[in-house]
Amino acid sequence: MFVLSGYEYLLVFLILCSLLPVLALGASALLAPKRRGSLRRSTYESGMEPFGQAWIQFNIRYYMFALVFVIFDVETVFLYPWAVAFHRLGLLAFVEALIFIAILVVGLVYAWRKGALEWS
């Protein structure tokens, strides 16, 4: 039994979202002129010529950013119920959430000082 209200909009939104690329690509396939040429097969028609293979080793720096991002993503999940229930929680909860954020800012400062957020 589904009791949460407002999700029928989400459903309609999802259906429209999944229809949009289908319609766009379908219209493009129907309307676009069918010309075959060597230029048509290039990746960017009037852009830079890509070189090398697509499968290359990515920089370890990306992984560091992803690690830091995961931590702050989990923090967001913890703060989400606080933000939704904010109007019925009061000042004390606000102070407690500030403490929660302050402890995590320590981690951010550590990451910053250690150079985890820099490109070298």
Place this chain on the structure above:
Amino acid sequence: MTLGEGVQLVTFVVLSAMAIGFALGVVWAPSIVYSGFLLGGVFLSMAGLYLLLNADFVAAAQVLIYVGAVNVLILFAIMLVNRRYTFAPLKLGWLRNGVTAVVCLGLFALLTAMALNTPWQLEPIQPTSSVLVMGGHFFREYLLPFELASVLLLMALIGAIVLARREFVIPQAGEGDLSLLERARPQLESESERQAELVSTR
């Protein structure tokens, strides 16, 4: 206004089919990058199923953490490893596949029996969103665990940075120390031959 019974059933069937299809795609995809992206599809379908079970906070956490963070981490880990090997077929591969199939089928049978035999208690459903209830509990009786969670996250962040920066030397294990499952699979052809082949096919 909430979703009707028919809409719920159709949504459930579509989401289940999506989850199973994406999961099969994860296993069967020719490239591990495709598997990584399809795994995100599995996680998204699971979030939809959670939403159908009135668990809106779990659904939001699923999208935020699994789709947003864990899947991104998996994809970055895949992209850090750039090599594509072709592996020699394993010895006794059919035996391994058979054992895996038996274990998986046994687990499936066990879970099915459990789902059928459990007397599911349908509690009277609370009309409010679970996020509001959870927010109230977080700042009243579960305040200390909530604040401790930030300390735990801080430890995880610092630990991840220390590990990723390699500020200490990890003792390298010799090849003989590895057990059967940890040993790398033998490659069919060496890297230099493969590069030469790539160049010659261009």
